[in-house]
Amino acid sequence: LAKTTQPISMDSYEGQEVNITCSHNNIATNDYITWYQQFPSQGPRFIIQGYKTKVTNEVASLFIPADRKSSTLSLPRVSLSDTAVYYCLVGDPTGRRALTFGSGTRLQVQP
């Protein structure tokens, strides 16, 4: 499984755009990049998934360069409720296999 590296923590203010970058140098050809979000006292929650270029949904955007050795989760105009841990996962595109979590990035949004 491809190992991922993310910043341990990030701070931001309400209304700002937050970009969290994840490195995955050993990503395999068939691997997808998936991001989960975890609020305190809750289980992780799927945010977004992509293979290459850009993916956007109602929550976030995911930017993946051509070499796919990194990816950036972009959260537009964060609010206090976006304070959470964000996990970057690389692997099975079907989601049927077990997920491999790294340490994640703890995002703290200040008023």
Add this chain to the structure above:
Amino acid sequence: EAGVTQFPSHSVIEKGQTVTLRCDPISGHDNLYWYRRVMGKEIKFLLHFVKESKQDESGMPNNRFLAERTGGTYSTLKVQPAELEDSGVYFCASSQDGQGAYNEQFFGPGTRLTVL
């Protein structure tokens, strides 16, 4: 639609006692996973059921842990006897088994286990 539920939300037991955690997946989800996070560590996979069968139990730490999924519905995870290092948060997740599109895993809120 109800999400994944876990019971109890918290459990405090003494070393050597037995504890059983329960997970009710989303109705119709064939895949059921158990994960746990011990203090200061990353979330780690324990095992994976497809319906009532164990698909992958490579993450189970030792034979003090026993997981079952009766009739392919809810699942239980028993720890017997519990040790101090078993303390942590145990998460259950479920997913569909459809073809094609990504089958995201839906997580429950977790059971916080404290072994004294």
